[in-house]
Amino acid sequence: MERGVQVKRGRGFGVKNLGLFNLALLGKWRWRMLSSSESLWVKVLRSIYGVEAVVRGGLVDVECFKKGSSWWRDLGCLCNRDNGFNKGWFNEGVQRRVGSMGEWRNGVWCWLLNWRMSLFLWEQDEVNVLLNKVEEVSLVHGNEDGWLWVNDKNGTYSVRNAYKVLQNEVRNDNYLHYKRLWTSMVPSKLKCFAWRLFVGGVPTRMNLARRGNIGSLPSTLCAFCGELEESSDHLFFTCSLSYSVWQKLYSLFGIYSILPSSTGSNFLSHWHLFGEAKNFHQQWMTIWFVTIWSLWLVRNKIIFDESSFHLDEVMFIINLHSWNLLSARFKGFSFSFLEWVWNPSSCISYNSHRLYG
Structure with missing residues (x-):
């Protein structure tokens, strides 16, 4: 069966791997939770499972994913590195576009980091290190805040793209194991x-x-x-x-x-x-x-x-x-x-x- 689910150029029959395809479909729900956070269905989930899980998309392991329907628990496993198939693959493909922690001044972005309490002297040194790193990030004027799917050039999640990502991960992760095993x-x-x-x-x-x-x-x-x-x-x-x-x-x-x-x-x-x-x-x-x-x-x-x-x-x-x-x-x-x-x-x-x- 492994031969059958390989792509044709890999000497397979090109049959779709339903397990990976279902993961890609499940990832679509996670993506919509992030990109459409004000939709009615997201608000319903927020009232049931909590703001933290829905607003952040569960990109960290939170307790609420340990209970609820099987669909909800499966959503939690997508980003959980300790459970599930292709552990944490969704996290690795998502990045946050942030524009609420600074402002544009004469066409140049300036970071304005606000802290809940005064920093110690040694903490200020760490902040300076952080600022030096984030200054290397180039922001585009006029772009709204949002989420970015790094595996697509347009930054948008698609089931087709996610399926290809999962296929590559499965082949790369397992190839070396099996080659050394069978030889x-x-x-x-x-x-x-x-x-x-x-x-x-x-x-x-x-x-x-x-x-x-x-x-x-x-x-x-x-x-x-x-x-x-x-x-x-x-x-x-x-x-x-x-x-x-x-x-x-x-x-x-x-x-x-x-x-x-x-x-x-x-x-x-x-x-x-x-x-x-x-x-x-x-x-x-x-x-x-x-x-x-x-x-x-x-x-x-x-x-x-x-x-x-x-x-x-x-x-x-x-x-x-x-x-x-x-x-x-x-x-x-x-x-x-x-x-x-x-x-x-x-x-x-x-x-x-x-x-x-």
Whole structure:
């Protein structure tokens, strides 16, 4: 289906992606809330949900978007970077044309910034820095205040333009992930599992609940910590227990880093943690695939065999599967399991230099 929704020049069939098209249509409502703030329907929304959400268009995450109809909550997700598809894409395309904070003098715009209270001396220095930056902005005499859609040369939002923006974002964001995923030197089983994780298809408790297939599972809480709902990102990356696995794993390689919370970001972050040492990447990425697969095996064992989470046992599983894969898939990787457990970083470094020089 992915092939079908690509544009024709990208060797696709040119079939419209309905998911992206619906997002573009939803963005039209957000745009009209900004550009037609005095319309009757906007006033009705203002009376229901509050002035802040309607006047500002919800360009910041406000509480009112957490309740109401599904249409209203979806509007909030368009600009919410923590939820929804193509997080925050609408915010990035909208700019404010402002003319109420200054005046024209002899054809030259002068900024007049009014503050609710007197500024401290150190704050005045920051104001001077701000004025130096805004003076670089050229204003046009006669233009009214309003909102600007930066992705269109006329500054006006259109569904067609927004759909093109979303198409480009989806291709650019996912292309590098999938290219590196499918060219990795791991078994197809691990590649397919990682792909399902990328597209949100791993049957976590949250995903099963959305599909109505929760069955006899007691709740949607994480099988590891039992504190938060078991989404894919939580289970594999942000849960306190899975996070400890990643930190323990990285410490074996002398790496200490704050982990990204999403699958794609974590995947690319792991790729770059060895810097520009490209010779290491295939072996290094094998460990990422093995880690997510091992976490999934441990999660299922906890649910179906009523076992418990033990960090040392999880690390043993990761070390064992990593060593087996590296020994089978990479020429010259002839280290013993004890050598691998004792110093995995040296094993990968030595083998890479021996193969690639």
